[in-house]
Structure formats: C-alpha cells, structure tokens
Amino acid sequence: MVSILLIFHFCIVVAFTVRILLRDDLFPPARLAWFVVLILVPYFGSIIYFLFGEIDIGHEADKRHKRIFDQIRARAAAYMGTSEAADDLIDPLYHPAFRYAASINGFQPVAGNRATLMADAAATNASLIADIDAATEQVHVLYYIWLTDKTGTEVAEALIRAAGRGVTCRAMADGLGSRAMIKSQLWSRMKEAGVQMAVALPLNNLPRTLLTSRVDLRNHRKITVIDGRITYCGSRNSADPEFLVKAKYAPWVDIMLRFEGPIVTQNELLFLSDWIATTGEALDSFPLKANVGQEGFPAQVIGDGPTERRGATPQLFSSLIACAQDSLTLSTPYFVPDATVLEAICAAAHRGVKVTLIFPRRNDSWIVAAASRSYYRKLLxxxxxxxxxxxxxxxxKTLTMDGLVTLIGSSNLDLRSFDLNYENNILLQDPEVTQAVCDRQASYVAQSETVHLEKVRAWPVHMRIWNNAIATIGPVL
Structure with a gap:
C-alpha cells in the first residue's frame, strides 16, 4: 500500500509538473509558485491546479469573443476615428500610454468629453437614480456585485419605473458576485416589469464550468449607460457603503465619475460586448448615438479580461507609470502586482517622480494584505x-499623474484583475478632472497612517516570514 501511494504521489507530481512546463503563457515566478504548491501539498495542490491553474474560459467562448470584438472594433472605428487623429489630442509625453490603451480594444482617444466627480455614495446614487428617471430611450447597467440593500433596491426600482414608461432597459449582473440578487424576488420583479435581464458567467451548470473553465473567472465591471448620453465609471458596485456581506470592514469607500460626450458610446459598446456574448443577440440590432463632442477633454475606454491578450493590464499600468514626469498617485484595495508593475513603480521613484501609494489599513482579504506588505520595504x-x-x-481604484492624466475604473493592482476578471476603465487627459481626483486622493491620505521604512524594518521576524511566504505564492493567488 505504501509503495502504491508513493507511485501515485510521484505520478501526480510529474504529470502536473510536465503540464506546467509545457505552458508557454506562464512566467517563471508563476511556474515556481505552482511547483512549491505541488511539492508541499501535492494532492490538494493538484486539485487546486485543476480547478484554478489555467486561465481558460473555453474554446467556444474565445471564438465568440473574437467575433464580437471584431464587430465592436469596426463600429468603434466608424464612430471614433483613427489613431492618427487621436495623437493630436494627447500630449506627446503620454502618447505611449494612450496608444497602448488603444491597442487592447481598438478604442481610440476621443475629444469633447465632460465629467463630474461624485461627492460620495449618497450623491452617486441620487444622481444615477435621477438620470434613470429622466431616461427616455434606453438604460444599460452591468454590476459585479448587485445587492438587495437600499442602493441595489433603488437602482432596481428606477429600472422598473423606466421600463414601465416604455424605456428599453437591459440589466446584467455577474453570476457569482450577484448570486443573491439573481435569486431574489427583486430580480423577478424587474423581469416581470419588462426589464431585459442577463447573467454574466452564470453558475447554473457548475460541473461543466469546473471541467471546462474556471469558476473564479468573473465579470468585475461596473457600467451604467443612460440614453447613450451619460455613463458612470469607477469602483462602486450597486451596493451600500455599509456592504452588509462584509460589514466589519465597512464603510466601503468608492469613487465615481459621471461622464458625458463621445466616451459614452465607447462604454456602451463595451457593455454590449458582454450583453451579446451572453444573450447571442446581434450588434446591428442595437442603435448607437454618435455623440459629437463640443468642448471637452480627450478620453478612451479600456476593457480587459481573460479573452483579451495576456498581460494587457499590467502592461498598461507599466506604460502609464513610465510616462510619469513629476508625480504619480495610486489608490487600490488590492495590491499584489506582478514584477512588471512593481519594477515600473520603483523605477519611477528612483528617477525622481513623487510616488504616493494608498492602501486600506484593514483588508477584507488577509492573503492580499500579507502579500501587499511584503513589497513595502522595496517600495519605501x-x-x-x-x-x-x-x-x-x-x-x-485611481491613478493620477502630473496633474493631467487620470485612470479610473474597476481594475485593482493584483493578479486577479490582471488575468482573471473582466474589467472596465477610462483613461483621460484633463487638468480639472485630474485635480478633482487628486483632491479626493489627498482626502484619503489625510485619513491615513504613514508607513515609514523604519517601522517596516522593525517588523518582527515571524511577520516578515509570513508576508514573504504568502507573496511567494502570489502568482497563484
């Protein structure tokens, strides 16, 4: 029996080791992390690798995504123009970052946009509900987490009212993040009222998902588009700041911008890419408004996910960071960067850029908190x-640099956002909007404790070992 177990153990380790070595999409740190897991806990590690080791949403889903986005890119080009025209809108110092962003989805920078920074969660919801109540044509919403709390219910009731007066409403939620809402009476009421409903990455066939894909590939986007004229972008889900599912970490502190202008069409196209992938409807059946910008700043939408090219998000962040001249400020709840982003941040600081990083003191993920702090000494x-x-x-989730450029949206600086989640962001160039976001970042700093290098050096040995051990398996988190 012992011999049989040893042979079985050996076969498992060898089989998964060969599989990992055959993968061309893995970087050496990720391979090493999986080897560590397989050696330390071979049976459990093998199960984890089988369930979560490979980023594959399925061959058919990949083909469908490519077909849809070929159509989306063609429609975007027809509405938004070419890269040559876009270059004239952006300061040459930032051309590399904006050009790289355009390479992900084909969305070029478009001028003539306006944005308002929402004061807080209550102001965001009041503004969003008022916009939905004023809608006359269509409302599109997509949320990763949609709860049946006050905020979530108010959004749902506004959609029900809009559908009742003949507005076409399409509502979409992630199958895992919004699972309670999808099973709720409120979801059924929206359906009965005529709101068109869809579930992104549903869990209704869990065994098939486990065998052919990964259950943790999620749609993390937060998109609201109203009448093709208004869109909201930022970190806020359709949930109260008290976030009752994890109340001990509350309040959740989010940031949202309300946009008008041609950028709205790009965000609507990104929403439609998810809607069409889920429902199978044809892009031609959706009328789009060609918002013509008057006075306003240039901006572009960036959508990433497991069906886009690998490494797109960390390469985007690295491109942005490399363009910083004077200042760079980042806020994120989850900081587990890959080597590309980590070294870009350090390089910016070494060349004299004032780099400010803002993280939560208490994190709802103890694994992420430990991994994040393993990088503090290097960064400081x-x-x-x-x-x-x-x-x-x-x-x-914010990035500002040089008082001129802002990135805002759903992407965290962690490997889940980099590789696993569908994300949405808006990159813009404007001193006024960027100053407003910088002021909000400064308010975060005012409510923060400064982390000093001396304090990090004084951390007890067991804490340093723990943080570094967790970071070692960071590539598989």
Whole structure:
C-alpha cells in the first residue's frame, strides 16, 4: 500500500509538473509558485491546479469573443476615428500610454468629453437614480456585485419605473458576485416589469464550468449607460457603503465619475460586448448615438479580461507609470502586482517622480494584505510614500499623474484583475478632472497612517516570514 501511494504521489507530481512546463503563457515566478504548491501539498495542490491553474474560459467562448470584438472594433472605428487623429489630442509625453490603451480594444482617444466627480455614495446614487428617471430611450447597467440593500433596491426600482414608461432597459449582473440578487424576488420583479435581464458567467451548470473553465473567472465591471448620453465609471458596485456581506470592514469607500460626450458610446459598446456574448443577440440590432463632442477633454475606454491578450493590464499600468514626469498617485484595495508593475513603480521613484501609494489599513482579504506588505520595504527604499487608509475599506481604484492624466475604473493592482476578471476603465487627459481626483486622493491620505521604512524594518521576524511566504505564492493567488 505504501509503495502504491508513493507511485501515485510521484505520478501526480510529474504529470502536473510536465503540464506546467509545457505552458508557454506562464512566467517563471508563476511556474515556481505552482511547483512549491505541488511539492508541499501535492494532492490538494493538484486539485487546486485543476480547478484554478489555467486561465481558460473555453474554446467556444474565445471564438465568440473574437467575433464580437471584431464587430465592436469596426463600429468603434466608424464612430471614433483613427489613431492618427487621436495623437493630436494627447500630449506627446503620454502618447505611449494612450496608444497602448488603444491597442487592447481598438478604442481610440476621443475629444469633447465632460465629467463630474461624485461627492460620495449618497450623491452617486441620487444622481444615477435621477438620470434613470429622466431616461427616455434606453438604460444599460452591468454590476459585479448587485445587492438587495437600499442602493441595489433603488437602482432596481428606477429600472422598473423606466421600463414601465416604455424605456428599453437591459440589466446584467455577474453570476457569482450577484448570486443573491439573481435569486431574489427583486430580480423577478424587474423581469416581470419588462426589464431585459442577463447573467454574466452564470453558475447554473457548475460541473461543466469546473471541467471546462474556471469558476473564479468573473465579470468585475461596473457600467451604467443612460440614453447613450451619460455613463458612470469607477469602483462602486450597486451596493451600500455599509456592504452588509462584509460589514466589519465597512464603510466601503468608492469613487465615481459621471461622464458625458463621445466616451459614452465607447462604454456602451463595451457593455454590449458582454450583453451579446451572453444573450447571442446581434450588434446591428442595437442603435448607437454618435455623440459629437463640443468642448471637452480627450478620453478612451479600456476593457480587459481573460479573452483579451495576456498581460494587457499590467502592461498598461507599466506604460502609464513610465510616462510619469513629476508625480504619480495610486489608490487600490488590492495590491499584489506582478514584477512588471512593481519594477515600473520603483523605477519611477528612483528617477525622481513623487510616488504616493494608498492602501486600506484593514483588508477584507488577509492573503492580499500579507502579500501587499511584503513589497513595502522595496517600495519605501526606492523612495515611494505609502499610506494606509483608516476610514474603512478604501475601494477606490485611481491613478493620477502630473496633474493631467487620470485612470479610473474597476481594475485593482493584483493578479486577479490582471488575468482573471473582466474589467472596465477610462483613461483621460484633463487638468480639472485630474485635480478633482487628486483632491479626493489627498482626502484619503489625510485619513491615513504613514508607513515609514523604519517601522517596516522593525517588523518582527515571524511577520516578515509570513508576508514573504504568502507573496511567494502570489502568482497563484
């Protein structure tokens, strides 16, 4: 029996080791992390690798995504123009970042946009509900987490009212993040009222999902588009700041921008890419408004996910960071960067850019918290400033640089956002909007504790070992 178990053990380790070595899409750190897991816990590690080791949404889904996005790119080009025209809109210092962003989905920078920074969660919901109540043609919403709390219910009721007066409403939610809503009476009421409903990456055939894909490939986007004229972008789900499913970390502190202008059409195209992939409807059946920008700033939508090319998001962040001249400020709840992004941040600090990083003091993921802190010494030694926010769980995902460029949306600086989730962001160039976001970032800093290098060096040995051990398997988290 012992011999049989040893042979079985050996076969499992060898089989999965060969599989990992055959994969061309893995970087050496990720291979090494999987080897560590397989050696330390071979049976459990093999199951985990089988379920979560490979980023594959399925061959048919890949083909469908490519077909849809070929159509989306063609429609975007017809509405938005060419890269040559877009170059004239952007300061030459930032051409590399905006050009790289355009390479992901084919969405070029478009001028003539306006944006308002929402004051807080209550103001965001009041503005969004008022816009839905004023809608006359169509409303599109997509949320990763949609709860049946006050915020989620108010959005649902606004959609029910809109559908009742003849507005075409399409509502979509992630199958895992919004599973309670999807099973709720509120979801059924929206359906009965005439709201068209869809579930992104549903879990209704879990055994098939486990065998052919990964259950943790999720649609993490937060998109609202109203009458093709208004769109919202930021970190907020359709949920109260008290976030009752994880109330002990509350309040969730989010940031949202309300946009008008041609950027709305790009965000609507991104929503439609998800809607069509789920429902099978044809893109030609959706009328789009060609918003003609008057006065306003240039901006572009960026959508990423497991069916886009690997590494697109970390390469985008690295391209942006490399363009920073004077200042760079990042806020994110989840900081587990790959080597590309980590080294880009340190390089910016070394060349004299004032780099400020803002993370939550208490994180709802203890694994992410430990992995994040393993990078503190390197970052602080390079000259970065690190602040830990104490006013709740800082959920705002923001990047500002040089008082001119802002990136805002759903992407975290972690491997889940880099590889597994469908994300949406807007990249813009405007001093006024960027100053407003910088002021909000400064308010986060004012409610934060400064992390000093001396304090990090004084951390007890067991804490350093723990943080570094968790970070070692960071590529498989």
């Amino acid at each position: 030694t390079a000259g970065c400033r690190i602040f830990e926010y104490e006013g709740g769980l800082l959920h705002a």
